[in-house]
Amino acid sequence: MGSPCSPHIPPIHGCGRGYAGKSIRSAGAVALGPGAVARLPWRAPCGRTACDPIRSRRIGRRTVKYACAPELSRALSFPASPRPRFAHRWDMRACESPTQCITPTRIRGTILIAPRACPRIVSRPGARVVGAYVYGIDRWIGCYIRLLGMLMLSMLVACGSGSGVAPVYGEADPEATLRFAFASGVTRFDPHRATSSYDNTWLFPVYDRLVHMDPDGQPIPGLAAAWDYGPQGTWLDLELRPDVRFHDGSQLDAQAVRANLERAKTVRGSAVASELASIAAIEILDDLRLRLHLEWPDAALPLILSDRAGMMVAPAAFDDPRLDRRGVGTGPWRHVEFRMGNRSVYERFEHHWDPEAAGVRRLELRLIPDESTRLNAVRSGQLDGTNLASLQIDQARLAGLEVVSRVGVEFLHIHLNRTASHFGDRRVRQAMNHALRRQAIVDALGLGHGQANVQPFPEGYVAFDPESGRHHYDYDPERARSLLAEAGVADGFEFELIVPNISSYLPLFEAVADQLSKVGIRARPRVLEGAQISERFFGATESDAALVQWGGRPDPSQTIDLMFTPGALPNPGSHTTPEVQRLAKAARREIDPEQRKVALQAVTRAVTEEALGLVLSLPPATFALQPAVAGFETWISGNKPEFRGVVVRRRESG
Structure with a gap:
């Protein structure tokens, strides 16, 4: 980024009129940047006209204006400045005229963006662009968020490109190093005592x-x-x-x-x-x-x-x-180095039974929790690949990276302790399901990537129940209030909801809490680190619910037994019903594949009708790769890829 691009940034006009003065709570909002901090010591006076135009770029049917600077901050504003219930604070200032520069005096935490119009964007030196996230959803946001995501990378592509000649890659380099980063680390390298399914990515290189x-x-x-x-x-x-x-x-x-x-x-x-x-x-x-x-x-x-x-x-x-801290198995790579909270290094095991498994000599896996940092590291060539948030998919593609994506057996959900609060009452759980607008969450948080679903399995999967379908609990706040009244909590209730201390979960909490509040259910957040969630919610069972992602399991009976039958760690309180327990046992014991499919769908139907789960969506497992990487596959197991057969090709030109 640099000299060809002016630091004077114009407002950007998109596909609609300005924000119509509705409250942010009723119309929803999009947020730019987890943990972004922008301190801007200036404010455009309301008598000033728009900033100087710089460049224009065609994106689909739209022309957007952009500019580059060493560091950029972007903000949209609206007539009223809402105050969130969560732990963000900001002060947005707006000018009345749509032709004027709109600038914040101070933004801390999350930068808000108005929906229902592709909004005017103002950028200025002094803060980093760190990504796009949704903050509270109540209505269809449509093209506006997608245009924003595309815009972010169009600026980077337009101002950061060189000659524009695409590199050409040849044969695989057997001596190469493959460098990959993930948002989640490993709990331990003893596979029998490792407690997270996301440990698998770090264990697969070492253990067959x-x-x-x-x-x-x-x-x-x-x-x-x-x-x-x-x-x-x-x-x-x-x-x-x-x-x-x-x-x-x-x-x-x-x-x-x-x-x-x-x-x-x-x-x-x-x-x-x-x-x-x-x-x-x-x-x-x-x-x-x-x-x-x-x-x-x-x-x-x-x-x-x-x-x-x-x-x-x-x-x-x-x-x-x-x-x-040092695994010893039979896998394609030997474990040679581990730094807690940083990275794990593996080297090819020359005596492995499958000589094609280790396509690179050295494999480095790194822990980088921040999504924007990971993507930027791939763009700059510091990494060969990473997992992406859904809102980064268009950005990665515009940057020239290969993007692979697949909806699998992972799902976002409110994991209920069904022995806590009022969650032992099926009517309360059903009411909560009817209070949620799942498709709005997918459209906004994931730009449409993913699958809105009330079941814990994706459509087309062996355990997915077609009879219940993906929309068994449609959005029906009146029905939700009626069910709460039947359960004796007509005035609603408050419960504690654990939220991971991960940037993308904070706007998700606001969206879910906002929707539940409309039927009188008030979610009180408790922010914890990932390891603390396992200890406090699953181990000590000291909270009512947790907003988390289930990592899925290879066999559907594992998910059913672990979450919906007694005695397993992922079922705090060990709540179940006799019918679910009977059907789960029958599904696991049926050896004939066709008969087992019927049995699995029956137990999924019972789980859905009992509302034992509060599934929000099935987000896609998505990865961005350098063009030199070949042989990488997406797995139905989600964000737990294997690196068998993955190679890095030699660059020949470009």
């Missing part, structure tokens, strides 16, 4: 699983080359690959697999013991064959073994206190 999973969620051979159920599902036989080594040089055999599975069931602090509860005994048939004798037929077990429960640790490392 007994069963692997293809991008569509189907089980495929891993360390087990084959598996087969016995009559009526009374056992599951596993046949191991020959000549597989751990990173410490020891051999993987039936003894090592039995030791791993027994440890996963019994080690103190195991996060996967409940998932292996069906295994009654493990019989070694020979060096490469095992028989898992089952307490009951367990149709979920193959895909459970594609998760952390099936990750094989070198037995010599079981009691090594360094295991939490």
Whole structure:
């Protein structure tokens, strides 16, 4: 950015008239920038006309004006300056005439932008542009937010491009380093005690699983080359690959697999013991064959073994206190370095059983919580890829990055402790479902990317119930008030809602809280770090609800059992219903695939009708990649990619 672009920034006019004087609460708003701080020591007088025009750029059917400066701040204003309920403070000042420069004297926290018109934008040196987020939604925001997101990158592309010649890439470089960043770190490198499904991304390079999973969620051979159920599902036989080594040089055999599975069931602090509860005994048939004798037929077990429960640790490392920070498995890469809260480094394991798995010699995974920082690092070439927020998708594409996206089994939801507050009453849970405008949240928070849904599974998935559909609870505030009255809380109630200390969750909280407040339900936020949420909400069960994203599981019975049946950590209070428990058990024990599909849909239907969940949407798992990266795939499991077969190509020209 620099010299060709003037620092004088004009207002930008878009697809409509100015803000019509409605309150921000009734019309919604869009926010630019998590944690942005702009301190502008000047204010355009109301007698001043628009700033000097700089450049224009055609974006679709629209022409927008823009300018570049070393640092940019953008703000829109409206006649009234609302005060949010959340922990943001700002002071917006506006001029009356649409031809005048509109500038804030001080913006702290989140910069607000008016919807229902592609608004006038003013930029000025002195603050960074850090992204776009939605703040409170009540109406369709349409093209206005999308134009804003495109505008942000059009400025960067127009002013930051060089010759415009696209680089050409050739063959894969086997000696390359692949650098990737994620918003979530790893809890530990002991897979049996790792507590988050998002740990998997950091564990996959080190650990093979007994069963692997293809991008569509189907089980495929891993360390087990084959598996087969016995009559009526009374056992599951596993046949191991020959000549597989751990990173410490020891051999993987039936003894090592039995030791791993027994440890996963019994080690103190195991996060996967409940998932292996069906295994009654493990019989070694020979060096490469095992028989898992089952307490009951367990149709979920193959895909459970594609998760952390099936990750094989070198037995010599079981009691090594360094295991939490340095994994020892059979995976394509050896774990060579770990810095808590920073990065993890892996190097190719030359004796891996699949020579094509490690397409790069060195893999670096970094923890960068801020979404804009991650995207900027990919744009500048410091990273080869990262996961994106939905509002960054258009920005990444305009920057010339490859964007891959897929809706999977992750979902945003209000995770209720159904034994707290008034949430034990089905009518209250149903009322909350009717109070939410899910499509508005998807349209605004995700610019239309994602799937509005009341079910915990995506449309077309084996456990999705077509009878209930995605809109079983339509937006009906009158019905919500009626249900609350039937439940004896006609005047509403207040509950505590844990909110992650992540920038994109703050506007989501405002949107949800605003919609619930219209039927008298008042959400009181409690902001916690991710690790604290696990400890306080799931462990100590000391709060009413949490606004979080469920990371999904390879098999749908895992999600059903963990969230909606008693005894599992993700079900604080262990609430369920006899019917859901019966149907969940039947779905997990049905070995025939077609019959199991029917059983899974039945339990999903019961969960939906009982309103055991408060699903908001299924956001897409989206990644931005440098053009040199090839072989990267999106997985139905969401933001937990594997790097097997991913390569970095050599740059030949450009």
